[in-house]
Amino acid sequence: MSGSQKTLAELGLTARSGQNPSVTGISVDSRAVAQGHLFAALPGVKVHGAAFVTAALENGAAAILTDAAGAELAGPEIKAAGAALVVTEEPRAALAYAAALWFGRQPENMVAVTGTNGKTSVASFTRQIWQALGLPAVNLGTTGVEGDWEAPLHHTTPEPITLHRALAGAAEAGITHAAMEASSHGLAQRRLDAVRLKAAGFTNFTQDHLDYHHTFDEYFAAKQGLFDRVLSDEGTAVLNIDDPRIAGLADQMLEDGRCVLTVGRHEDADLQLTAQRFDGTGQDVRLSYDGQVAMVRLNLIGGFQAENVLIAVGLVMATGVAFNDVMAALPSLRTVRGRMQLAATRTNGASVFVDYAHTPDAVAKALKAMQPHVMGRIIAIVGAGGDRDRTKRPLMGEAAAANADLVFVTDDNPRSEDPAAIRAEVMLGCPNAFEVGDRAEAILRATDALGPGDALLIAGKGHETGQIVGDVTYPFDDVEQASLAVAVLDGKIA
């Protein structure tokens, strides 16, 4: 953090004993605490951060922010060390506001997007539209900070300190427009509570992350927090009403007098997708809004990408851009790396696509999206991540079997789990699939099976560049492996 100092009061915090020390920085991890820092001891999934107060004090923490349970655990120790103690019911929210106040700046026009699938695509499209209109813009999320200012990120929605450091850095560099992803973990953990949003979008709601949220209702409630809590009363909600639960949210928000822009294929949508025609390199779409109709070229493969574009259009309009100006920018949109990306073509004309589908709905939609482009058979490679929602595994297998002619089940970041056990769970949904644990071999064998007019979808890793086994990340890139497989099989390399 910078060399500056701020008092607790300047960070919106009040200490129990009335102390108001200046702090030199903020940390959520005791290992990152430096002399004079505020340490946020947060209740975690595995352990309470208060367990690390000793380490934080040893590293020089001047103040501790925590909840009642944390104060109970570490209060006497904090008092004995003479550090200030801030206790609040919602330490994660308090941390978010403190981080925003610490860094002090964020781009003036910020929007966020949530939903099970499509967040990165929408955030990127939103940024690309702003850029095409000459506005300095970034998107933040799974693929880092991209656009007119760049930085790597390790989370889709980073914890508040990392997030506000990035937002302030972008604002300092002259960025006026930013689109960020709001993951359900990020929302549940209040990571973006202090971001000032002009608008927020909701793409779709299907199964993922039930390991963390336990039930669909809890998962939806986390996402709804973006609209109930983070988006201000004046902000615009851009909601895809083709999804019945999101339509319910739209009704509720309208009843509450909130500003809502509905989008979708649904005839009641304010911004409606009224027609869609596919060809080899993308699609033509017809959109209507407030009595205006536009025919637009999208150089994007996949019917679902038009749904993502609708949300992006709504978000950009909510920052004050006219419908026709947005329409003019759409033909320049490019897909995010690893989303329905044509990775390689065999000499017999068969194509290999790489896509980040890692939920049952995404696998189904990605394979369906290929159908209008493919005359022959569709082959799918699927796998599911370790230490993630187990219940989605057979459903991903089922989605692959239902929408492809041939399925290969392979590994995708087994992490701490037994890879064979994960594959067995996926295979429950597609018992006739070929099981090939080694991902490179699966890609080679599936590519070998491609006849003229066939196409292969390699699902799950998209832009990722590693295979996580245990604690080790081995270099692995689906696009690279696809090119390699085609080169080997078509005799371009020995």
Ligand SMILES: CC(=O)N[C@H]1[C@@H](OP(=O)(O)OP(=O)(O)OC[C@H]2O[C@@H](n3ccc(=O)[nH]c3=O)[C@H](O)[C@@H]2O)O[C@H](CO)[C@@H](O)[C@@H]1O[C@H](C)C(=O)N[C@@H](C)C(=O)N[C@H](CCC(=O)O)C(=O)O
């Ligand atoms: C399940 C989850 O989201 N966990 C996040 C949560 O960790 P936690 O609080 O549960 O961690 P914990 O291990 O119980 O530790 C408790 C506390 O002790 C602290 N600690 C721990 C050890 C130590 O030595 N010193 C110390 O101070 C930790 O910093 C933490 O604050 O808070 C941490 C700090 O903010 C996050 O880094 C951590 O993200 C973990 C690494 C993670 O992998 N999260 C993933 C699942 C995630 O958030 N993914 C979403 C995207 C998902 C998607 O849509 O696909 C994302 O936005 O990236």
Ligand SMILES: Nc1ncnc2c1ncn2[C@@H]1O[C@H](COP(=O)(O)OP(=O)(O)OP(=O)(O)O)[C@@H](O)[C@H]1O
């Ligand atoms: N609107 C959509 N409906 C259904 N599936 C989609 C949609 N948009 C994208 N997908 C699928 O989800 C995959 C991931 O897309 P994207 O990265 O944009 O989503 P995300 O929500 O950011 O994912 P993550 O949760 O990992 O951040 C795509 O490769 C595609 O298979």
Ligand SMILES: N[C@H](CCC[C@H](N)C(=O)O)C(=O)O
């Ligand atoms: N951000 C998602 C992406 C998962 C992609 C897939 N490759 C996996 O590892 O499961 C997650 O962490 O659940």
Ligand SMILES: [Mg+2]
């Ligand atoms: Mg994403």
